[in-house]
Amino acid sequence: MRRLLLLFLFVLWVAPLQAAIEAYEFESVQMEADYKKLINELRCLVCQNQNLSGSDADLAQDLRRETYEMLQAGKSPQQVVEFMVERYGDFVLYRPQFKSTTYLLWLGPFLLLLLVLYLLVRRLRAANKPVEVDAAAMAEAKLLLEDKEPGK
Amino acid sequence: MIPEIGQFALIIALSIALIQALVPLAGASLGVQRWIALARPAALGQLLFVGISYACLTWAFISHDFSVLYVAKNSNSALPLIYRISGVWGSHEGSLLLWSLVLALWTGAVAVFTPNVPSAMRARVLAVLGLVSCGFLLFIIITSNPFERLFPAAAEGSDLNPLLQDIGLAIHPPMLYLGYVGFSVAFAFSIAALISGQVDSAWARWSRPWTNIAWLFLTLGIALGSWWAYYELGWGGWWFWDPVENASFMPWLVGIALMHSLAITEKRGTFKAWTALLAIFAFSLSLLGTFLVRSGVLTSVHAFASDPERGIFILGFLVLVVGGSLTLYAWRAPLLKSAAQTSLFSRDGALLLNNVFLTVATSAILLGTLYPIAIDAMGGKISVGPPYFNLMFVTLTAPLGVLMGIGMLIRWKSDSLGRLVSKLKIPALVVLVLALLLSLALPQWMWGAYLGISMALWIAVTAGIAIYERFHNRALLSTLRSTPAGFYGMLFGHLGIGVFIIGVTLTSLYNQEKDLRMAPGDTYSVAGYEFTFHGVRDFNVDNYVATRGGFTVRSESGDFKVDLFPEKRTYPVQTMPMTEAAIDAGLARDLFIALGEPLDKEGAWAVRIYYKPFIRWIWLGAIIMAVGGLFAASDRRYRRLARSTSVDTEAVERAA
């Protein structure tokens, strides 16, 4: 089983880390920008953690071609994304969709920030209320201070 | 024979580490001087034996001892000497040994360079470090022995991963580990202080230089990794928010928070519990990073060959170390009391806000990094990548840019809004107008650029005011001498951030990228430069074969010309193709050419050209930050005899 798994990984991990360069021609600057954004935000499934633009894996090449051809055929970037998600699931998106399972992901940090700021302000306010100083404790502190200081 | 010595030395080191962990700790609690005194020699002894073990593995690499499995897997007789030395940390087992060596070095440094720290405290710190060391040495010996023999010995090694055969990546891991592991010192001080109850100004003062130095190494380590990714991977990027990158970035961010929070605790004797907690966080995140890299729980470009068994070990270790310290914290921290009050409108307050934004930003990165596991556990799969992290990180840290400027000028304890506004309104106006002019000079108006430039200028101008306030109407020489190094540390640290912001903003907004088909003789123009392709030629070098392309780049105005030679390399042993980009680096822009695949028989190639404005400022900023860290660490105060300045606050506290 172990050996099989290794074989399997070997097949998956044929993708070397190197630039994937293809000389696609674009009809418009907008289309080129859309293409670049898409291949930067779509994940290469067989790779370790790379987007389509960063991988030379076979499947990445195919999916870049698919992306390019869909854009050439007049599809919108959103349609390309839907095409990919239909086939490969949410895993292909480096920009997770905003939906019930990702509310925490997208909103969590901002909620945390608000919570922390609120707690901080409340605590500082509470701490800064005038405190009644225990006269005895103060006197003791003074004594301690004097005790400590002579060495200096 | 030598590999066996290496392994034996490791076992001795483990025994010493065990003694170092237990005896001084018991001695400090029971007040047994002889046990306390054991900490120092134990620390140095451990260093000696880990050092011997490390030297043995290095020797196996240098002498091509392919009867050692690890060497056979990661070296080759044609591998140049420098990569045989760096090959030691080229894979899982050896890099763990490097980790242990670095930990032993830090431990040794603590043993030697803490003359001011009371011996019981030092004993506790060394004991905690010894405990951490035990975990790692045990990990190496049980699951990842680099000295394992191969019978029969391999005739030839299967070579070091070609990606690692590069000077940038050769020195990246040691720097990174010096940083990661360096946070163990602040951690150990924090644990020791929580045990003894002495979480006070003196403790903060002892912790500060260690934190600064660890942070500066981490800064350099991360910057090196990013620089390497940029020139080596050929995709022109410098950061991908990969889980492993995040694993190094989170402790870095918490490290900044910790440096600032230590400043409050030292100066004002407040927020002790929080500072102690941050010190625990910084190191815990380093350990978490180790887990993420080596357990295979996440997919990453950088992951080592992963093994769930190792994952379980590190997780267990994590539970022990982090769980243990957080339990100790939950138990001891409620006993800590602040010596003074804090107003939000003061330098204390500004530093606290800094901590808020940094820790929330870190939490966002942690959330994004671990979220896919949570979704996976529920039966789904998602990816969280650069689009998420960029958005979160930029929005959550942008307020820091403004805060940084104010923080340098606001007073400790309490300040008045009126004073600050009257002081800062003109500089703020100047910054906004100047940034407007600069942004208009850019090829295209972008709000992001305006914001980025404003922020960087704001940091620079406020730093200028801070200098002016310190030096005007005073004798230059004596002020220079009396100004604490920490002040320069702050200046450099902040200016480094400003330079970094400029680099990031301009590179990401104005970079140009072109993938082309080029035949010999073709010329293509990008961002005012004409790129001419002359064709390719093959070369044989040490342990690889290179196909080298020739390009000439001219500026359209004609006053600039450079020849560039990007390569494609094949390493025959690992049959791995590599892209070696050619870069003409400059302070204002980089020109970057990478060679793709041959396209047809006429000699046309797929070529990628990048124009990256101000990208050097990213790493320049990191270097300036590191210089700041060095200044801050070298402050004279840290070398002076301890326990003098803040005795008053302590006394009040003890009496209360």
Add this chain to the structure above:
Amino acid sequence: MNRFVLPLAVFVLMVGLLGYGLRLDPKKVPSPLIDKPAPAFSLTMLDDPSRQLSTADMSGQVWVLNVWASWCVSCRAEHEVISVLANRNLVTVVGLNYKDEPADAARWLKQFGNPYATSVIDRDGRVGIDWGVYGVPETFVIGADGMIKYKHIGPVTHESLEQKIMPVLKELLS
């Protein structure tokens, strides 16, 4: 319970998650196509280039689509298991020859034996993309209603055949 316990509580949660995560495989991506109609194709047969096989031809019966290629190392490893499945004559096993040279593929079948009722040629991998194939081999179970019922990623082992695939098939066939 005080606020100082909070970090510990968060940490415990995180360790639970990480511990659970160790048992998961981050590389296995579940297919969104489960319980969706099998993507239609009409492809040339490897053994008879004059004929085509389309998904419509398979409607009304339970069948298995096994994605393979002669260049795929682990396809050889699962070849024996696929043969076991085919020899049981429970369902039609169709091969999708993915991004391969037909000559190489034919030689491969000749050398190791042909377990497939037929194999169809997906030369440029487009059908593979429609089916969400990302690593060869992959194995799909399609119901009589034309829906994809199960997907196995990676080589099928005897173990996974008996424990994962057979139960699905038995339920569909009963």
